[in-house]
Amino acid sequence: MVRMYINCNEKKQKKIERDINKILINRSRSYANIFVYENFKIVYRLYAGLYFVVCIENENELYILEFIHFMAQLLDTFFTNVCELDLLFNFHFLYYFFDNIILGGYIYEINRNIILDKINKIKKLI
Numbered sequence: 001m002v003r004m005y006i007n008c009n010e011k012k013q014k015k016i017e018r019d020i021n022k023i024l025i026n027r028s029r030s031y032a033n034i035f036v037y038e039n040f041k042i043v044y045r046l047y048a049g050l051y052f053v054v055c056i057e058n059e060n061e062l063y064i065l066e067f068i069h070f071m072a073q074l075l076d077t078f079f080t081n082v083c084e085l086d087l088l089f090n091f092h093f094l095y096y097f098f099d100n101i102i103l104g105g106y107i108y109e110i111n112r113n114i115i116l117d118k119i120n121k122i123k124k125l126i
Helices: 010-026 061-079 084-089 091-101 112-125
Strands: 034-037 040-047 050-056
Touching (some): 010 034, 010 040, 010 050, 050 061, 061 084, 061 091, 061 112, 084 091, 091 112
Antiparallel strands (some): 034 040, 040 050
């Protein structure tokens, strides 16, 4: 799943995705979870074979690592031990999560109960 908050055409977006995937696949696990790509910093974490990747400009890297951990915990709570198949077959819930947490590229909601309550209400409608 990819969600971009910068003005970028599809060709450029695919190039960014491809480049970052290539770097992550070849990157040793002993390296830091932060690296520079073009004008951005890439912050990532690996959870049970799933990469959570965030591209930032000026944000605090440690805050973003905590945000990634927060997202992984939310997904784990919502899906009960989240796995790749949960995300693959329920990708629309990922978009709901991001749309309820991030607005215009900025984190605006971090209350776990509020987020899960909103997503569970949406789940009941589906």
